Amino acid sequence: MAYQDEITHMDRAELEALQLERLKKAVVYCYEKIPFYKENFDAVGFDPYALETFEDLRRAPFTTKQDMRDAYPYDLFALPKSEVKEIHMSSGTTGVATVSGYTENDLKVWGDCFARGIGYAGGDENDIVHVCYGYGLFTGGLGAHYGGLNAGAMTIPMSAGNTKRQIKVLQSMGSSIICCTPSYAMYIADTAIEMGLDPKKDFHLKAGIHGAEAWSNQFRANLEEKLDYKALDVYGLTEVMGPGVAIECMEQTGLHVAEDHFWIEILDPETHEPVPDGEWGELVITTLTKEATPVIRYRTKDITRIIPGECACGRTHRRIDRLHGRTDDMMIIRGVNVFPRQIENVCTGFEEIADWYQIELTRENSLDVATLKIEINPDFPMDEIRKIEDLQRRLEQALKDELATKIKVKVVEPYTITRSEGKAVRIVDLRSEEEK
């Protein structure tokens, strides 16, 4: 039996009844405890006491990141600080930080959600969970840590950074499940290879639980090849709960949402109307059990879709697809919408190039221009300019065929793109404020 199997395999009708019961309580709880929700619900005439169905929730107003920023630091807390045991914050690099609080029960739920993922990865108390997401206000480190503890596993709180030490521990301690961003997993793998190790033999990994940034199927395939393990995707966000809102199982056909704790909607980002299952749209999340900072209809700006049908693993919680990216990350290149992940998927399939890239956005003659800077694979020395030009041409053609727009390609020397121990920086916007 994997961790909380009975919940992840719950009969759908029972699960939906539980969700509805919790949803009814959640809207009333927010209304009664948080003035922001009272004002917002009243403003549009949404009566939380009258909610009878999931459809009724559609009349409730959205909560946005801006609302959460405006509420900094405590205005969206439902409980006195004495009942709040921990807080996390978004990095705030693009504005005021958002704050999320956790009661003791919230921490238990969070750990449970991540621990389910350890179970999805085939892990249990006999595993060694190596956590190299950053610890601190970022939710990655402590979320995975609580997951490891709740799963009963020996948990190594490495935090991010000091890559050589990570490698030493991975070699010597027998870490079997690694938790970090996919780009940091790649950095660790590449560094180990550069040090003359073979992570396939020298590490003892069976799975990785990776998230916090979008990563393509091809990037995943390259990671799995280097580390000889299964790389599973985990989704979460500071404003709702850290990692564990949704996690992939070994089928790798989408991320099971922890539906007993979250109600999700997929909406057309423009019309805000629900899209049918299988169609892409913006993920909107309502917390069903969160006590300290519950959210109603939080607009994540993340683009995904519900995967219709049942998962071969037998778990009943619905799946969302791996994220395309955020609406914020979407580039419009000559009228075509492009996400970095799509570019990554095309390019990281070429054996001559490594998995490190960055996309620079500039403006030329009133048109947005995207230039992909991508590193050459050190195993394929490009000593002749002719060879590089030919590779660039082939990459540009492959991108054009796939994306139906022009992306310029500049192949660069190995190790020239900045490595990240946390979230990778994929887009560098060099346009001036007026040009954006």
Ligand code: DLL
């Ligand atoms: O990134 C929480 C997290 C930590 C998730 C560790 C997974 C693993 P924030 O820093 O608040 O929280 O960023 C949240 O990151 O809205 C997505 O745009 C993006 N994101 C998170 N997970 C994924 C994923 C954490 N699996 C924002 N795939 C979210 C793609 C992801 N993007």
